[in-house]
Amino acid sequence: MRMLALAMAMTTSIAVMAQQQSGEPDWMKDFTSRITLNGYAQGGWSYQNPNGKDQNAFNLKRTLLWAKARITDRWSFLFMHDFSSVVQEFYTDFRVTKGKEMTIRLGQFKHSFSMENPLSPTQLELIDVYSQAVLYLAGEGPDPLNGVNYGRDMGIEVYGDLLESKLHYELALMSGQGINRKDQNNQKDFIAKMEVRPMDGLRLVASGYFGTGCAVGTAAWNPDIQVGDNYKRNRYSVGAEYKTKAYTGSKYKEARPASIRAEWLGGEDGKVGSRGGYITTSIPMVDALDLVASAETYDRNTKVEGWDQTNLTIGLQYWFYKKCRMQLQYTRCLLGDKLGKDYNWLQAQVQVAF
DSSP states (O other): OHHHHHHHHHHHHHHHHHHHHTTOOOHHHHHHHTEEEEEEEEEEEEEEOGGGOOEEEEEEEEEEEEEEEEOSSSEEEEEEEETTSOEEEEEEEEEOSSSSSOEEEEEEEEOOOSSSTTSOTTTOSBTTBSOHHHHHHSSSSOOTTTOOOTTEEEEEEEEEEETTTTEEEEEEEEOSSOTTOOOSSSOOEEEEEEEEEEETTEEEEEEEEEEEEEOSSOBTTBTTOOTTOEEEEEEEEEEEEEESSOOOTTOHHHHOOOEEEEEEEEEEETTEEEEEEEEEEEEEOSTTEEEEEEEEEEESOTTSTTOEEEEEEEEEEEEEETTEEEEEEEEEEEEOGGGOOOEEEEEEEEEEEO
16 A cells, blocks of 8 residues: 555656646646635624623634635635534535626525625624624524524525626525525525615615525514424515725725615514614724724514614724724613613624634
């Protein structure tokens, strides 16, 4: 076996040297040039006092690493894993047209419902990342009926830009069961998004989600749905965002746009309706320091009082290198009667990304 391994190594070395001497392309260099690696980690400290009980803890929220392989000029593959959690994404993209008019995506990926869900936590302003309405309605956070799916699902999507990139569309057919989980019913969910870009920096967005869920848990505000039940699961969102400039590549610190984003969302789970919205802004101040502010609300059951929550956040973020920043934020959480007493929430976080 050792002689065989030595012979193979010598053969490979001779072939590479011969290839270089003959002027032929270096296949290893070509291979590595088609692979890109990216990653980030977010961790920090949190204090809150729900129902008058002080709680504080250090946390490591996310440690993601992903690799993207450019197979051809039109065909690529991506794999993403969160070392603090589970495998997040694995999908392939194939661009059908010469331009950006149509691309097909197949696999497990972030679905396109809402404005916030497709965005990376490295770009979003809040330490808690997404608004409550997005957390629940897009499956980013603690939706007891469908579990935590980080806004991702398995399926197929067609997307592209039309009218000189003034119009962006996304159409997807998803399993509806979330990540790393087999579909529990034979019905698929349909997601559609339309984005209009009338001028640089401004986008107007509408999205819809139509499907049937299969409950993996129960929710106190929706007692009619039990584990294993199939239930109607529909959502809608409308919103707008304006940025003074766009992020380009890894230049988050250099770009530092002033931005404002607002969105209103609603949904139905069985017979229970929910709705909420948010408005979030980031304003550059001095050096690499930004002021961040947000107001958001979500009502889990619009027919029964007491299931609503409003969060008011103010904070600062400092970009110390490219995609790297330090964040400090205070949130006042105002709860409906059924959720408990109002409380304070103080968070600090460091983000390192490449």
